Amino acid sequence: MWGLLVIVRPGLISIEFGTFIVLFSTACYATSNICVKSLMTTDTPQQSVIYFNLLMFPLSLVPAIVFWVTPGLQELMMLVGIGICGTFAVYSYARAFTIADASAVMPFDFLRMPMKSLAALILFGEAGDLWTWVGALIIFTNTYFLARSDKEKN
DSSP: OHHHHHHHOBTTBOOOHHHHHHHHHHHHHHHHHHHHHHHTTTSOHHHHHHHHHHHHHHHHHHHHHHHOOOOOHHHHHHHHHHHHHHHHHHHHHHHHHHHSOHHHHHHHHTTHHHHHHHHHHHHHOOOOOHHHHHHHHHHHHHHHHHHHHHHHHO
């Protein structure tokens, strides 16, 4: 929470609607992690991929109908690649929760943060400001020590 407050800086800069959407998204992501972990006690990773696709189909169908643009061959190939990589990612994530405790999986999940930051820098020239990096460091450090303390308890 402290890292988030450093990044958002409430009271020092105006908080926009997008900030609340990101907070809501974060809460949904945490909830989905809890659901996946509990689902992996009774189901297989293959079943979770099927459940994920069954859930995402109606959620993505409505915007697709409204904003549909027929893709060309190159875009279609990219969409197929994204679909294959996404399916593999969901399977891998579910498999990780099957064979390891959440406290062991989540620190690896946080590797997305520096990888996305590097991609933003390379692809878009966005480096982020000092407070974003300080907040990210706080979040990463807290996650690391929480995972270590949870590991030592077990």
